[in-house]
Amino acid sequence: MGSKAGGSSLDLWSEIVGADAPQQQHQQIEVMYRRRKPQINQKDLNPRQSDVSRPRSNRVSLVDPNKRVSWNRSLSTRGRTSIAVGACMVYQPELKKEKRKGKPAIPKGKFIAAPNFEKERAYFEEVDAFELLEESPSPKKVGTWTIGNENYNGQVPHLCSRLEKWLLSRKLNLSCGPSSTLSKILDTPARGLETIYDVDLCSLRLRTSEKSGEVDPHHHTIITESSNTLLDNGLFEGNINLPTDKMSTQDDEDSVNLEAAVKKLSLASTSTLAEEHFSPFSALLEICGQSVPSKFQDVLSKYCVPETIVKVGEGTYGEAFKVGSYVWKIVPIDGNFRVNGEVQKRSEELLEETVLSKTLNYLRINDGDAHNSCGIFIETIELSVCQGSYDTSLIQAWENWDENHGSENDHPKVFPEKQCYMVFVLQHGGKDLESFALLNFDEARSLLVQVTAGLAVAESAYEFEHRDLHWGNILLSRSDSETLQFTLDGRHMLVKTYGLIISIIDFTLSRINTGDDVLFLDLSSDPDLFKGPKGDKQSETYRKMKEVTEDWWEGSFPRTNVLWLIYLVDILLTKKSFERTSKNERDLRSLKKRLDKYNSAKEAISDSFFNDLLVVHVT
């Protein structure tokens, strides 16, 4: 295999030993669900829902079968209920009712028989007894970068203050152009966090709580090397490129003065200037390099001829279309009516997701110098804000898909002329794990090693936690390459693919430290997320995350990545059928047990399960 190429390769992982656990096999009875939507056992369905003539029988609202509101769907309103409902909510619960009478029944759920129910029984009894040990929570407010937005009230998703300042400064002085760290993230491809910190030191420095001795987690300390003149003029740009060595000689007194000045400016900004010049929507436009929203047609024409567009998937918020060789994820935003039973996302939320996606793009750089790199996080090619009714080519593609798959989403004809959308132009990542047919155990373990290695790399680079890695958010495609390179803390690893390439998507719930700010969603404002069906692996994983984080979502808890790895092993064992021996199943169960001891994907990647899938190159 290509994994041995390169001469001086050492298998360092083999020294990590993990004793196999007792190998009982048990049966598990578990609800299935799709993405964040729980699937209820047939016996739990009322007759109407279980009627095979209803193509949506696998998506059952726990509240009202006609209304797509469930424990998981309420995610969409997390932290923004007050905005959406208070401002302009027009609830349309009946939107889906008139749809597609007489449509052929095409159930979407994959009901895969467990390979050996009897064998599984013993195991799952063991697994059930094997509840995760009490997590050892990370100490709060220590060791993470403090965050900005002192006005954060737990209801509005956090938008990094750095972003606000950058955007504000762009408004105030467009001729300066963006040169802050954030703009670098937005304008250029991948770079490691350590580099970002370096760059940032030339314009701004963030202090950790530890370093500054501050205890307020919402206090964002900014120290600049800028001149007071700039500050006095209100033209703070974070754009003063002093050499780092000069930065390091800055004395504390100056820092304190400047800090106070910046704080003053910041306060003035939020109360007056920002209100006049800054809105999340205009910020979104800025990020996309637009001054006004585009028309679908204009952006589409850059990528393909409209007739070739095909819908490839759908989520709670977005529709996914293959446009040329890319995938467009189209998310309606800021509208005052529900779509797919959900309050539309607001610009604020999309701001965070766009910055996060762009930051993860940095990991894709693999120029030999990268300290951390991998290609597993889906590449964001372009971001665009569009406005108008849905384009006819997209509607046609939507209807074709609906005929074949039975869409659960509202027909896009509901969108009025003034509707705005966030368009993510993404690398095509293949099929999601839910619908992908894995062939054999080698493919399954390559899936696991790629996800684990990718999370380890992103943890190391950005303190990244995905926090929603269910089987709709893992994409798979086949390829000829035998190995993939991951670089973790400067060590180059080749990972065996067995012909499978994995991509991770959907960073809505993710947490990241961009080097400027910690971006995260405060899930404590969405209690329903944690009320999913008991025993359901996905809902249990949200609950375990809550235990681990102690509901402090801002903090760094890479253990949440491990929780999703455990979930993935469960999914492979119980929801996916592929060629495997009983030894293979034992190996997976043993891995699951050992995973429980790890506090990060970085620790997990050293597990013996991955030994012969990884080769570390010492350079």
Ligand SMILES: Nc1ncnc2c1ncn2[C@@H]1O[C@H](COP(=O)(O)OP(=O)(O)OP(=O)(O)O)[C@@H](O)[C@H]1O
């Ligand atoms: N880059 C991509 N390549 C291929 N398919 C994609 C891509 N992005 C999204 N999809 C398809 O669209 C589906 C929905 O995407 P995504 O999960 O990002 O939307 P969402 O609205 O955030 O979903 P949810 O919140 O319900 O998980 C995916 O499960 C996948 O099938």
